[in-house]
Structure formats: structure tokens, C-alpha cells
Amino acid sequence: MTALELSGIKKTFGSTDVLHGIDLTVEEGEFVIFVGPSGCGKSTLLRIIAGLEDASEGTVRIAGETVNATPPAKRGIAMVFQSYALYPHLTVKGNMSLAMKQEGAAKAEIEERVGTASRMLGLEPLLERRPAELSGGQRQRVAIGRAVVRKPKLFLFDEPLSNLDAALRVNTRLEIARLHRELAATMVYVTHDQVEAMTLADKIVVMNAGRIEQVGSPMELYNRPANTFVAGFIGSPQMNFLDAAALGDTTAKTIGIRPEHIAVSAEVGDLACEVTHIEQLGADTNLYLRNETVGPFTARLFGEHYFAPDSRVHVSFDRTKQHRFDTEGQAIR
Amino acid sequence: MTAARSSLARSVAAHAILIAYTLIALFPVFVIVVNAFKARRDIFNTPLALPTPESFSLVGFETVTSQGNFLLYFQNSLIVTVVALACVLLFGAMAAFALSEYRFRGNTLMGLYLALGIMIPIRLGTVAILQIMVASGLVNTLTALILVYTAQGLPLAIFILSEFMRSVSDDLKNAGRVDGLSEYRIFFTLVLPLVRPALATVAVFTMIPIWNDLWFPLILAPAESTKTVTLGAQMFIGQFVTNWNAVLAALTLAIVPVLVLYLIFSRQLIRGITSGAVK
Numbered sequence: 001m002t003a004l005e006l007s008g009i010k011k012t013f014g015s016t017d018v019l020h021g022i023d024l025t026v027e028e029g030e031f032v033i034f035v036g037p038s039g040c041g042k043s044t045l046l047r048i049i050a051g052l053e054d055a056s057e058g059t060v061r062i063a064g065e066t067v068n069a070t071p072p073a074k075r076g077i078a079m080v081f082q083s084y085a086l087y088p089h090l091t092v093k094g095n096m097s098l099a100m101k102q103e104g105a106a107k108a109e110i111e112e113r114v115g116t117a118s119r120m121l122g123l124e125p126l127l128e129r130r131p132a133e134l135s136g137g138q139r140q141r142v143a144i145g146r147a148v149v150r151k152p153k154l155f156l157f158d159e160p161l162s163n164l165d166a167a168l169r170v171n172t173r174l175e176i177a178r179l180h181r182e183l184a185a186t187m188v189y190v191t192h193d194q195v196e197a198m199t200l201a202d203k204i205v206v207m208n209a210g211r212i213e214q215v216g217s218p219m220e221l222y223n224r225p226a227n228t229f230v231a232g233f234i235g236s237p238q239m240n241f242l243d244a245a246a247l248g249d250t251t252a253k254t255i256g257i258r259p260e261h262i263a264v265s266a267e268v269g270d271l272a273c274e275v276t277h278i279e280q281l282g283a284d285t286n287l288y289l290r291n292e293t294v295g296p297f298t299a300r301l302f303g304e305h306y307f308a309p310d311s312r313v314h315v316s317f318d319r320t321k322q323h324r325f326d327t328e329g330q331a332i333r
Numbered sequence: 334m335t336a337a338r339s340s341l342a343r344s345v346a347a348h349a350i351l352i353a354y355t356l357i358a359l360f361p362v363f364v365i366v367v368n369a370f371k372a373r374r375d376i377f378n379t380p381l382a383l384p385t386p387e388s389f390s391l392v393g394f395e396t397v398t399s400q401g402n403f404l405l406y407f408q409n410s411l412i413v414t415v416v417a418l419a420c421v422l423l424f425g426a427m428a429a430f431a432l433s434e435y436r437f438r439g440n441t442l443m444g445l446y447l448a449l450g451i452m453i454p455i456r457l458g459t460v461a462i463l464q465i466m467v468a469s470g471l472v473n474t475l476t477a478l479i480l481v482y483t484a485q486g487l488p489l490a491i492f493i494l495s496e497f498m499r500s501v502s503d504d505l506k507n508a509g510r511v512d513g514l515s516e517y518r519i520f521f522t523l524v525l526p527l528v529r530p531a532l533a534t535v536a537v538f539t540m541i542p543i544w545n546d547l548w549f550p551l552i553l554a555p556a557e558s559t560k561t562v563t564l565g566a567q568m569f570i571g572q573f574v575t576n577w578n579a580v581l582a583a584l585t586l587a588i589v590p591v592l593v594l595y596l597i598f599s600r601q602l603i604r605g606i607t608s609g610a611v612k
Contacts, residue, residue, distance in 0.1 A: 052507050073513030081504035089526060102513035146512075158504075 002064065003028045003186035004049065004154060009058035011044055011210075018044050019210045021058070026188065026203075031180050033189045035197040035233070036207035042190045043158060045207075049188060050156050051075050063153050073102065075154075078147035082159040084139040086131040086146075092118075093127040096146045110149075117148040120182070121175070137168045144179070157189040161196060173199060194234055198222075206230045228329040231256045237286055239323070240297035247294065247317075249324070252332055256323035259286065259300035262315050264307070269314025275307045289315065362588070369393055369581035376577055393582030396569070402557065403583070406565035411590060413475055413561060414543045417482035421539050422532055424483070425490030426498075430520050432491070433498040434506070444495065450488030455481065456548060466553055473556040481549050486539040497531035498524060533598040540598075544591045562587045 004026040011019040019041045026032050034042040047053040049060055051072035060067050067075050078099075086095050093114060100110045118124050121141045131139055140160060147155055160176070161169045177200055180187055191197055197204050198218045206213045206221065206229070214226040218234075225231035231239045237259045244252040263269070264287060276296070277288040287299040287307060299315060307313055324332040367383060368376045375388035382388070397403050432444045455462075462481060463472075471477040501524050509519040525532070550564040566583035569576040 047507075050507075050511060052510060071513075072507075072511045077511065079508065079511045081508060083502055083504045085502060085504035085508035087505075087508075087523065089522065098514075099512035 001028050002026070003030065003062070004188065005059075005061040005064075006045075006049070007059050007061075009045065009048060009060070010056045011041070011048065011053070012056045017210060019048075019055075022212060024205060024212065024215065026186060028186055029184050031187045031189065031200060031202045032205060033191060033197040033201040033203070034205045034207055035191055035194055036213075037233075038192055040207045041210040042192075042207050046156055046158055046188065046190045049154070050077055050079055073099070076152055077154045077156055078150045078152035079156040079158065080140075080143050080147050080160045082162050084131070084136075084143045084163070086139055086142055088131055091128050091130055092123060092134070092142050092145075095131070095142060096149045099146070099150050113149045113151070117145045120148065120179070121145045136164055137172065140164060140172060141175070144176070148179070148183070153186065155185055155187040157187065159191055160189075161191070161193075176200060194236065198234070204234075206233055208233075224331070224333075225256075225323060226331055228254065228256065228325050231323055231325075231331075237298045237300060241325075242294050242297060244324070252324035253327045254325040254329070256325060257297075257317050258321065259298040260302075261318040261321040262297075262299040263318070264289075264299050264301060264305075264313050264315050266307075266313055269316045271315050271317075272312060273315060275309050275311050275313060277309055278307060280304065280306070287313075289313070365581050366585050366588075368577070369585040373578055376581075390578070393576075393578030393580075394586075396576060396579040397582045397586065400579070402560070403562075403565060403586070405558070406560050406562045407586075407590065409475060409559055410544060410561040410563070410587075413478045413482065414540055414591075414594075416475075417479045417486065417543055418536060418540050420479065420483040421486035421490050422536060425487050425535065426494050426525060426528070426532065427520070428487070428491045429494035429498050430524060433495045444491075448488050448492045450484070451492060455485045459548070459552060463552060471553075473554050473559050475554065475559055477553045478549055478559075478561075481553065482543045482546075486535075486543070489538060490535045493535050494528060494531055497528045501527050536598045537595060540594055541591060544587075 002025050004024075006022050006024045009019055009022040010017070022045060034045060036042050044053060048055045049062075051060075051067065051070060055068065062075055062077070072079075087098065090098065096114045096117060097110045100113065114127075118127060121144060123138075123141060123145050126134060126138060126142070131142070134142065140163075144160070157176070161172055164172060173196060176187075176189075179185075180200075189196075189200065201218055203215060204218055204221055205215050208229050214221060214230045216224075221230055221234045225234060225239075228241060232241070235258055239256045239258050240262075242255045242257065244250070244255045247255055249255060271291055271294065273289040273291040273294075275287060276290050279286040279288075282304065284303065285301045285305045287301065287305075288296065289299055290296045326332055364380065368380060370384040370391065370393075371382075371388045372390040372392065375382070375384075375390075379388070384390075428447060432440060432447070466472050466477045471480070505523055505527075506519050509523055514522070545563060546561075547563045547567070550559075550561045551567075554560070555564065562583065566580055566587065569579040569583065
């Protein structure tokens, strides 16, 4: 069954178009991530799904029902916000049970659901505390718990990890992934971080300037990007875009080659270049290189390597893994 | 502590300026309070001296409590101030919430219109206000004063509060909407507690001019039963003879309630926002 269906969603603020007609279906149990640079409209789209913003055009269907005129509380959704948005005057328990109280659920049922959710997220010792007494990571767990308690048809996450520090971000990411497996719930998640998108999603929706650039599984987007935008957005370090003519390819405009598909050697290779900078990360090494005709590009080597800056090396591209793009930036297949 | 950020000369200068300002601001209050406790002759002979056992006298307070209906005046002043203040805060906050939260046609214009009153003193409209009050039979009622003071206080309240409400996290309000809270509950339980310091500021700025006002009580409600403290104190000021003891005693007494109200609000001001809602 389709959990969420968007058709022809447009949004204009005054004279600026933020979304130019978004069509998308999300199947039940899917984990879908909207990813894109800031200002691409992904948060606006999420808010339209939540009902916090009205679409200028188009329809939103949740579990088969058109909900354009339904207020957020009646849409069967739960949302987790970037800034946690816990109610400061309520305890953790109060925060988690408020929505069910509003719906008029029985006390015993509320207790049971809060109990289940807090066990699932390890919040039991915190239930009587107020948000001000919690750390950032705990607050976000409470916010996720608040969403879980409602047993929504659709979970919405608005950049939930952006305010957490790096270590906590990884932990919370794992927690969200585990939650998705345990609840088998449909989740829609917005982020600007492609690592979050790659690690969590069943399906990634890459957005740019109010349009969907490509929809696909993480590996589809990595292996078969539809255009230069997607190719550049997915993968880190970024894909190298090289002038096709300089590499002797006359049928394409640009050749895209990922840094990890470049072999570097001190003696032999297709292309001689100069090392401008080196980053050693232990598990892998990023080399910033420059060639007179091709220009600057990046190579990623696995393991520890060292090449002195300004020294000369030879590189070979793995041409079977290259991506070719036409003058419009669309992939040539 | 003497290092990078503080120099002795600079902090001495800053404190000298602050102390000088405090003295200037407190001086009139000091003169009023000190002289309220002195006999009439000593008020004129040594106006700046503290009351001594010889010059100490409570005759002013005796006159005030025996002659006028001062308890009633106090009650009137308190009712007018508190009710007008409550109205200003409630309606001001609601209007500010609407202006900052909802996008609607004419939002900016409406905001400008509501803030216009900051620049145009309400006293310019005294004649028209009096005509309205006469026509509606509200002359010599406390209602008239409450209405006028509410109108007087609203522009600044809306201006200040709408700025503060813009700073309240959208996520928090949206979380409330997703959880099914009504806009009223979002306003009262989520937004108002977070702008409490701003409310306290507005309360202080609104309250003091109302309490001290002489103009509108004199024009709209000069009857004995609706006199306020400031107006009541005037009865000791005559064209030929002024009972300074009584005037000063009345003014000294008038400081007390407003000081108490001020202390209540400034406590709120200092206590600060309920932190922890966001970040």
C-alpha cells in the first residue's frame, strides 16, 4: 500500500517559486530521505506533508486519503524537529503523552505506550525530568520517543541530527535505523548531509532548486547518477568533473570520475600530475592533484600513503567506472 | 582579573557616571520622602536635611488619613492600573502573536497602524475621547480610565512583544500543532512563558505612566468616588494655600504600591526565560 503520495506539489511565497511540481510516492515501511543543499525546498516539502504549510497547488495523500484540508494533528503523522522542540513546562513523560491526551486516549493506554516507547529508547530513568535538565542527545531521544508514542502512519524527521555533535550523531543515526527496523514504519527524513542519506535511506530523493533531480536507492544514485548535480552531491570527496576533450572523449562534454576510482603511482600511469596537497586520514588518504591540461582533481587512496606536496606522480583512471555527461549535464547512458 | 578586559580607570569612570545618574534620578524621590516626615516649618527652612527628633512630624500622614478618602483613592488607582495592565498585556500579546505568526494580506500595514500610537500621544485626542465618554455615559467611571489606558499602552506593547515573539522557535509551535494543541493553547502555554521577560518589561513601562497620570483622571473621572491617588493629592494644593505636608505624605504613600508592583515584575525580568526548550 502507498503510505504517501504527492502529486504536482507547487509552493510559491509571494513571487518566488519554492517548489515546482513535485511528484513522489512512498511505499509503506519505506525510509525515504530528502536530501539537497540548503534552500532547495526539502524542508518546505516536509512541512507541506505535515500540514504546517499549505501547498499552492497539488495534492497530498497519506495512506490513500487526500489530506490537503486536514489539520496536522489529524493526519496520522508525528514529527521530530531539528531543535527538538520539547515543551519546556512539561516533564519527559508529559511531553510524550501530550498528543495522546489531546486525542482523548484512555489513561492506561497512554501509560502503556509511553512505557513501551521509553523502554525502546532507554528513557525510563528520565521520565520525571524536565527538558532543561537533559543533554542534547537525551532531548532528541525524547523528541523521537514523543513521535513513537503516537504510532503514526508516517514519521517525519526534519534534520534531527543537525544540532548534535559528531559522536552523538552517529549513535542517534544507528538508533533511528534500529527504530525503523523494529517499528517497520514509514519514515520521511530531511537532511542536507549525504552521509545520513546514504546510511539510512531505502530511497533517496535528491532535490535542487525546488525540483527532484533523481530518486533511487543509495547505490543506484552512487553508481548511476542521472546528472552532474546528483553525481556531485552523492559521494565524499566529491566526484571529479573533468573536461572530456582534454581526456580525448569527443562524444561527451564532461567526464565524471570518483576520487576512489583513480590509481596513483610514482612511476607509471596515464597522466602525469603534481601533488598540491595531501590529507592522511589513516584508513584512507586524499590527494589533491593538478594536471596542466585537465586541471585540479582529487584522488582517494585506501590505506596509508604519502606523497610530498609539489612532487610529481602518475595517475590512471578506471575508465570502466567513469560517468559521461552531455552539455546539459545529463548522464549519457 | 585585572588583565585584558578591564582597566581601573575605565571602571572608575563608568561607575562615577552611573552613580551620578542614580543620584540625579533618586534626588526628587529623596526630597519628597524626607520632607514628608518633617514639620511644615522645617520643610521650608531645611528642605534637604534628614528629619531630626525636633523636626520629625507625621502631621502630613495624619491629614491624609483623616481628611481625604485616601483608601478609596488607592483602591481606584490600583484597580485602574492592574486592570488596564492586564488588558494591555493580554491584548498586546495576542495582537503581537498574530502579527508575528500568521502571514496575511496587510500584515505589515496592520503592524505599522498598531505601532502608530507610539509616535502620536493619546492626549492629542482628549477632546474626542471626552466626547465619546460623555456620549456613552462612561464619564466618572473607572471603566473610562481603563479603556483609555489600555489604548495608550497597546502600541508599545505590540511593538516590543511582536519582536520577541518572532524569536520564539517555530519548531516548538509546530510541534504543538502536530500534537493537536489549539492556537490558543500554543499561545498561552508555549509562547507566553517564553516571552515572560518581555512581558515584564512591557508591564513596567505601561504601569508607571498609568499610576502617575493626572490628566485623564482629572478630565474623565474627577468625581469623589473615582478619584485616583495622584488626583486625590491635588486637593491639598490650593490656589492660595498648599498643604505641603499632606501633599508630600500622599506622594510618599503613592510610591509604595507601584514600587511593590515594580519589584514583582523585575523579579520576573531577572528570573529569565525557561531555558531548555530549544538547544
